[in-house]
Amino acid sequence: MTHNAVDEKILQQWTRRLSQALQILDLELDNHLILNVADEAAHAVSPMAAPITTFVVGYAAGLAAANSTIASQLAIARAAEIVLDVCRQPAEENPDEAGWVNTAQ
DSSP: OOOOHHHHHHHHHHHHHHHHHTTOTTOOOOHHHHHHHHHHHHHHTOTTHHHHHHHHHHHHHHHHHHTSSOOHHHHHHHHHHHHHHHHTSOGGGSOBTTBSTTSOO
16 A cells, blocks of 8 residues: 555644554554555455554554563554455465354464
């Protein structure tokens, strides 16, 4: 997903404002990575999957950062990498109605 310098500045201002409102100190986001994850999910599943996917990535990263000594930026990058891999899998590798019952996940 591409965007221009104006869009990048708007996103940086928004994320700064949002993180301050939520009292998350010193949060540095990789907007490009997050937008890429959203774009991949939208194309792999549906446009509605984009916000859900980015939420799940953030949640997973928060859990990883809270439960270990891993830095939040690394936790986000790892969670995003996993999601991007899942988005690129063929449709037949999706979980069935019971979940990932036939896999090691």
